[in-house]
Amino acid sequence: MNDHSRRERGDATRAIHEGLPERRLGEPTSISPAFASSFYTHPDAAGFSSKEFEEESPFFYTRWGNPTLRSLEARLASLERAEDAVVFATGMAAFNALTGGLLEAGDHLLVANIAYPGVTEFATTILKRQGVEASFVDPTDLDEVRAAIRPNTRLFHVETPANPILRLVDIAAIAEITRARGVKLSVDSTIATPLGIRPLEQGADFVIHSLSKYLSGHGDALGGAILGERAALASIRKEQLIRMGGTLSPFSAFLILRGLETLVPRMRLHEENARAVEAFLAAHPKVRCVLWPGSERHPQHELAKRTMRSFSGLLSFSVHGDSAEMARQIANRVEVFSYAVSLGKTKSLIFYIPTEPILRDSFSLDEASEAMYRDWAGEGVFRVSVGLEDADDLIDDLRRALD
Numbered sequence: 082m083n084d085h086s087r088r089e090r091g092d093a094t095r096a097i098h099e100g101l102p103e104r105r106l107g108e109p110t111s112i113s114p115a116f117a118s119s120f121y122t123h124p125d126a127a128g129f130s131s132k133e134f135e136e137e138s139p140f141f142y143t144r145w146g147n148p149t150l151r152s153l154e155a156r157l158a159s160l161e162r163a164e165d166a167v168v169f170a171t172g173m174a175a176f177n178a179l180t181g182g183l184l185e186a187g188d189h190l191l192v193a194n195i196a197y198p199g200v201t202e203f204a205t206t207i208l209k210r211q212g213v214e215a216s217f218v219d220p221t222d223l224d225e226v227r228a229a230i231r232p233n234t235r236l237f238h239v240e241t242p243a244n245p246i247l248r249l250v251d252i253a254a255i256a257e258i259t260r261a262r263g264v265k266l267s268v269d270s271t272i273a274t275p276l277g278i279r280p281l282e283q284g285a286d287f288v289i290h291s292l293s294k295y296l297s298g299h300g301d302a303l304g305g306a307i308l309g310e311r312a313a314l315a316s317i318r319k320e321q322l323i324r325m326g327g328t329l330s331p332f333s334a335f336l337i338l339r340g341l342e343t344l345v346p347r348m349r350l351h352e353e354n355a356r357a358v359e360a361f362l363a364a365h366p367k368v369r370c371v372l373w374p375g376s377e378r379h380p381q382h383e384l385a386k387r388t389m390r391s392f393s394g395l396l397s398f399s400v401h402g403d404s405a406e407m408a409r410q411i412a413n414r415v416e417v418f419s420y421a422v423s424l425g426k427t428k429s430l431i432f433y434i435p436t437e438p439i440l441r442d443s444f445s446l447d448e449a450s451e452a453m454y455r456d457w458a459g460e461g462v463f464r465v466s467v468g469l470e471d472a473d474d475l476i477d478d479l480r481r482a483l484d
């Protein structure tokens with residue numbers, strides 16, 4: 082072997098090649114087919130219990146594993162530089178499986194004070210009923226993090242960049258604290274994608290992705306994944322996937338695999354367009370504040386440059402004056418943007434997230450954290466998922482909507 086053959090492949094190649102079936106003459110090699118079969122012939126008498134599941138077991142029943150799902154897991158693990166991945170029906174199913182796999186009654190879960198609302202609500206309702214106590218902490222204040230860890234804390238879950246204000250977390254600094262205290266650290270980096278940040282390399286134990294966003298990229302499939310060490314994931318697969326049953330549809334896996342092929346060029350263009358839209362918004366007289374980690378106007382831009390390799394295409398902004406009225410105006414006027422939730426697809430989306438309802442219904446924050454959120458978000462933020470249209474058309478559309 083010469084040196085060239087030892088070079089590690091780059092992300093664009095991995096996103097297209099990893100997880101494809103072995104090349105055999107006359108068999109498909111350009112795509113992983115969507116294997117819709119729900120069961121597989123078995124070589125001998127097999128039991129029905131997930132106890133029988135071994136990593137090298139032949140395919141048996143799709144809830145246990147399926148060639149299309151395995152292709153997707155291999156591709157995701159390669160992009161994340163993780164030992165393995167387990168995919169689920171949605172991002173929320175992945176998060177629920179992680180907590181289900183790691184926590185039991187009497188344990189404490191620590192969650193970053195700004196996280197995906199579904200995660201926060203899950204922690205304060207369902208996990209609470211299961212006897213797991215959750216508390217919330219500002220992950221940018223390391224002293225607070227140290228103080229928030231209890232003897233029974235098993236998991237600290239953070240999101241970076243955090244929805245919807247795009248606040249960043251210094252994963253390496255937090256990992257140092259959690260490691261020393263025997264607490265696992267999970268990072269939801271859905272918004273950054275593995276191209277923007279690789280939390281495992283910075284010391285995290287698990288990464289969570291919603292595949293419904295940039296990774297599938299076209300807004301036509303839901304999915305979720307947990308990535309991390311093989312042994313931990315094997316036990317999550319056995320218990321939380323095979324027994325709980327949140328299996329991803331092979332058709333969705335097929336769409337996500339196809340979407341992943343263009344992940345690198347898409348993310349480059351999302352970022353380029355976000356840069357142009359951010360500059361336009363920052364100069365607009367009605368805009369109070371714009372938040373995008375790739376801009377030097379972002380309060381944590383130094384941390385972004387130090388820890389992120391690219392900055393993705395999600396930004397948020399707030400306006401002077403009546404935000405709710407502006408939300409109605411924008412919803413009525415946009416033509417290129419859609420006024421809609423979700424993020425990370427080819428088409429540009431904008432959605433208003435008012436501060437008081439999200440503080441009341443989704444987050445459970447102490448006074449200091451609420452003050453921090455109000456400081457960042459004002460009356461509410463417009464979350465903008467900058468798509469892949471021409472940047473000039475996006476800017477014209479926003480100008481018409483805002484003026």
Ligand SMILES: *Cc1c(COP(=O)(O)O)cnc(C)c1O
Nearest residue numbers: 171172173197269271291293304
């Ligand atoms: C969408 C999203 C989720 C939840 O994913 P689903 O696939 O919708 O269940 C979790 N975290 C973040 C950051 C998200 O954007």
